[in-house]
Amino acid sequence: MSFPDPTETFRQEARELLEQLEQGLLDLEQNPANDDLINSTFRALHTIKGSGAMFGFTAVANFVHEFETAFDQVRKGQTVATPALIEVALNAKDHIHKLIEQPDTKLAGGEAILVALRAVIDGANAPAAAVPEAPSKGALIELDLDMPAEAPAPATLADLTESIWRIRFHLPGDALVYGTNPLLLLEEIAAIGPCTITALTDAIPSLEAIDPEVTYLGWQVDLTTAEDPSAALDDVFMFLRDGMELSVVKLDGASPAATEPTAPAIAAAPAPIAAPPAKAPVATPKPAKAKAKDTPAPMQEAKAAQPAEKDKAPASSSMRVDAERLDELMDRVGELVIAQARLTQIAAMSQDGNLKTIAEELERLSSGLRDTTMGIRMVPIGTLFSRFRRLVHDLSRDLDKDIEFITTGEDTELDKTMIERLADPLVHLIRNSVDHGLESPEKRLAAGKPPKGTVRLSAVYAGAEVAISVSDDGAGLNTERIRAKAEENGLITAETKLTEQELNQLIFAPGFSTAKEVTSLSGRGVGMDVVKRTIDGLRGSIDVATKPGAGSTMTLRLPLTLAIIDGMLVRVGNGRYTIPLSAVEECVELPDGVEANARGRNFLDIRGSLVPFLRLREVFNTAAPAEPHQKVVIVSSGEGRVGLVVDQIIGNNQTVIKQLSKLHSAIKSFSGATILGDGTVALILDTAHLVGFGQTYVDRNKSEGKAA
Amino acid sequence: MKPFKSGPMKALTLRLQDELFAIEAESVREILDLVPITEVPNAPPFVGGLINVRGRVVPLADLRVMFGMDRPPPDKDTRIVVIEIEIDGEPTVAGVLADKVHDVTDIEAASIEEAPRVGMRWRADFVRGIGKRNGGFIIIPDLGRIFETQGVRTASSPASEERLAS
Amino acid sequence: MSKTILTIDDSASIRQMVVMTLAAAGHEVIEAINGADGYTKATTNTVHAVITDLNMPVLNGIEFIRKYRQHPSSKGVPIILLTTESDEELKRQAKEAGATGWIVKPFKQDQLLAVIKKVTGA
Numbered sequence: 001m002s003f004p005d006p007t008e009t010f011r012q013e014a015r016e017l018l019e020q021l022e023q024g025l026l027d028l029e030q031n032p033a034n035d036d037l038i039n040s041t042f043r044a045l046h047t048i049k050g051s052g053a054m055f056g057f058t059a060v061a062n063f064v065h066e067f068e069t070a071f072d073q074v075r076k077g078q079t080v081a082t083p084a085l086i087e088v089a090l091n092a093k094d095h096i097h098k099l100i101e102q103p104d105t106k107l108a109g110g111e112a113i114l115v116a117l118r119a120v121i122d123g124a125n126a127p128a129a130a131v132p133e134a135p136s137k138g139a140l141i142e143l144d145l146d147m148p149a150e151a152p153a154p155a156t157l158a159d160l161t162e163s164i165w166r167i168r169f170h171l172p173g174d175a176l177v178y179g180t181n182p183l184l185l186l187e188e189i190a191a192i193g194p195c196t197i198t199a200l201t202d203a204i205p206s207l208e209a210i211d212p213e214v215t216y217l218g219w220q221v222d223l224t225t226a227e228d229p230s231a232a233l234d235d236v237f238m239f240l241r242d243g244m245e246l247s248v249v250k251l252d253g254a255s256p257a258a259t260e261p262t263a264p265a266i267a268a269a270p271a272p273i274a275a276p277p278a279k280a281p282v283a284t285p286k287p288a289k290a291k292a293k294d295t296p297a298p299m300q301e302a303k304a305a306q307p308a309e310k311d312k313a314p315a316s317s318s319m320r321v322d323a324e325r326l327d328e329l330m331d332r333v334g335e336l337v338i339a340q341a342r343l344t345q346i347a348a349m350s351q352d353g354n355l356k357t358i359a360e361e362l363e364r365l366s367s368g369l370r371d372t373t374m375g376i377r378m379v380p381i382g383t384l385f386s387r388f389r390r391l392v393h394d395l396s397r398d399l400d401k402d403i404e405f406i407t408t409g410e411d412t413e414l415d416k417t418m419i420e421r422l423a424d425p426l427v428h429l430i431r432n433s434v435d436h437g438l439e440s441p442e443k444r445l446a447a448g449k450p451p452k453g454t455v456r457l458s459a460v461y462a463g464a465e466v467a468i469s470v471s472d473d474g475a476g477l478n479t480e481r482i483r484a485k486a487e488e489n490g491l492i493t494a495e496t497k498l499t500e501q502e503l504n505q506l507i508f509a510p511g512f513s514t515a516k517e518v519t520s521l522s523g524r525g526v527g528m529d530v531v532k533r534t535i536d537g538l539r540g541s542i543d544v545a546t547k548p549g550a551g552s553t554m555t556l557r558l559p560l561t562l563a564i565i566d567g568m569l570v571r572v573g574n575g576r577y578t579i580p581l582s583a584v585e586e587c588v589e590l591p592d593g594v595e596a597n598a599r600g601r602n603f604l605d606i607r608g609s610l611v612p613f614l615r616l617r618e619v620f621n622t623a624a625p626a627e628p629h630q631k632v633v634i635v636s637s638g639e640g641r642v643g644l645v646v647d648q649i650i651g652n653n654q655t656v657i658k659q660l661s662k663l664h665s666a667i668k669s670f671s672g673a674t675i676l677g678d679g680t681v682a683l684i685l686d687t688a689h690l691v692g693f694g695q696t697y698v699d700r701n702k703s704e705g706k707a708a
Numbered sequence: 709m710k711p712f713k714s715g716p717m718k719a720l721t722l723r724l725q726d727e728l729f730a731i732e733a734e735s736v737r738e739i740l741d742l743v744p745i746t747e748v749p750n751a752p753p754f755v756g757g758l759i760n761v762r763g764r765v766v767p768l769a770d771l772r773v774m775f776g777m778d779r780p781p782p783d784k785d786t787r788i789v790v791i792e793i794e795i796d797g798e799p800t801v802a803g804v805l806a807d808k809v810h811d812v813t814d815i816e817a818a819s820i821e822e823a824p825r826v827g828m829r830w831r832a833d834f835v836r837g838i839g840k841r842n843g844g845f846i847i848i849p850d851l852g853r854i855f856e857t858q859g860v861r862t863a864s865s866p867a868s869e870e871r872l873a874s
Numbered sequence: 875m876s877k878t879i880l881t882i883d884d885s886a887s888i889r890q891m892v893v894m895t896l897a898a899a900g901h902e903v904i905e906a907i908n909g910a911d912g913y914t915k916a917t918t919n920t921v922h923a924v925i926t927d928l929n930m931p932v933l934n935g936i937e938f939i940r941k942y943r944q945h946p947s948s949k950g951v952p953i954i955l956l957t958t959e960s961d962e963e964l965k966r967q968a969k970e971a972g973a974t975g976w977i978v979k980p981f982k983q984d985q986l987l988a989v990i991k992k993v994t995g996a
Binding site for chain 3 (some may be wrong): 006009010012014040043046048049051053054055061174176177178179180181183184187188213238239242243258320592
């Protein structure tokens, strides 16, 4: 299995945490006393610090450490989270972000922020967090020179400089249960040098009293080594220092054959002694109860448990997945759907009952799989919306306008890639609303409006599309100014007749800006045309609605480009085409009389409203003979509808959308292709384009009607 | 025009009407028997169709259009050569109709001449070179150029749509 | 010999680093994102060791250790606590709750492996 770079994972993680941090700070601004918010903000900082240090982002870790210290005062309730504090905190967050993105560049400004932070937190100049130093690890070895020596052994094979150290230890009673394995400890000691190990059984109670999970046994290890093993033993017992009994005694010339069970009463020094492990025969340890009273190191009473940082919000159980892997998964599912369609076809033509049953089951399963997989790529647009809160906050501050920012439809889901591409256009539209749409508080009051302006961001499904709107209750678009500017730029002449819609759409022309002032944010005229281009690139459209004095609404309409959709298969001449089912409103028969109508009057009366229709036979230049009774599939896109006249409606199918290559992608009538159950290719109709095309009939009809 | 590498060029030879053509073996992905072709309405005649190659939707090109040849319907010898070439810097998979596919052969670079500027039936920039084999000529088309020029044309507002709107 | 080790940390990058390190040494790794998730995974799988972070939402490291130690399957399972401070008080609390040992962050990969070897022998 291949792993992504952990540093990159950290970066992504840090980005998310910083976003969380920002939202938390903004929320905190509204609710300064909310403990949960304070805690979750704190935790975000803590994680960034910890992980940052792990992956080499020392500057980040250091900066966050200082930041944390300052913020700790807020946590402890010694300082209130004032807007000024939040402001500095937001700056600090930006700084951390920069540090993470560019870890190598020396970034100034960090110190200034910390100074400002400390200044805002009244007085108390928080020193570097007092992390208690690790206690001295000095090992205490008691050399008990009064220890009865064994008969001095004659010159042994051992090196003259080697000595024998007698190590005796008893573990705390709960050691075994709490995961300590004495065998491993003994192995570690045996690695220091050759040793003889004896079990100390003195503490084992009678059989009835034995609790099999308690450590009764102790051990005595006679270790032969040249150097003082204390440091090494420190290592071995590093987790067990407190609570265990340990003694290390140097035996002068003692023979290593110490098999006698020694008497109890071990004066244990609680000092940790480390001994490198060595392989040696070991008596099977039975759990031995260490007499608690012998343990000189009293366990201090546990102080009040550290206040657990409870986060009330449930941790969302989610996983990171490489986008590429998701794409692969989609491809596989797509292939499966195609194969299953073929199987269904074969089963339909077969007499085999078993085959039919399995084909049905497979269809159900693949449909479910399709839905689940499609769901994975869909991300709620709320993730984008929350970014904008910071934007509006900053804009409000910079422009001195009090703004209410309302979002709805955060749960509306879009394909992940599309959301990312929408970020810039939406930022621009919001900026425009705030900068040019909303008037200054004075002007608003003079106009009888509340001084606080409102910007509303919403997302909602509409058929096979998503509609995302940015609206403000500002001054609205000035149609006359637009007209004047357009004529000035040579886009139209004074005689050109345009509908209001068309006039408003002019604002998307390159270089067009009616803003009287060019503020640093907008007004240079480079924004709207880029927005339009981006939306076009996503095969979407922008609607403009405005009312002078009341405000404007920009609506982005984007197709839901799921990779596998339900489609309606139709036949036009000899070709078969798929229409996205979500765009289909209804199907009717083409009334006989309509055929005879003059060209340009292609309208159907659907329950009182006129719906234009397109004869696809003509659009596609079909030569094959026509069906006597043509069918009409009425599709909708945005506010418009059109009837598509076809020879035959074949049925519904699961459609795996395949992109058209460069060679065909410019043909507007088609948004992609799919492979049918019999293996042939069918083109997918671009309903938005066709509806738009049908709309030209409607508009022409209207204008001709007016002219008449 | 892409220069030829030194050494013999390994190429797949195929027949389009009366002429022999060679496609660099490097570009050839596979050779298929004739499969159902889906017509793309309002597409340029050069790339008028789509085919299914192992679950992938691939455009089908007819070089005979570019070389002004007749285009009789397919027969039992017709094959589809699936190639991968760069169009505008992007690798693209496409199918090419062939009236008959011959073999993979070496064409000596030395024997390849540049297409004459005048007197040729076809646009010179569509032809990388003309090689000789067994006493006959083999045309080496500049596929990249052909696809870029003819294939990726903005088929905007197809004529039929305009007609309807008038 | 390969062991099954449970790693509990709300930081995906740390988890990833731990997984990579242990997997490279031949161990099987199970991941959990907080103490509660860790408790579920610890009690429904056979684990030979647990590495847990301290600061986590829902259930923090020490709370997890306490809870897990009440479950019979935790007997004898070494639990290592990851902590950013070498705070004596903290260590004491951890031991009292039932931790076997600890590692101080930031740590190097070989340190991690050394501790795992120390408490599991593998």
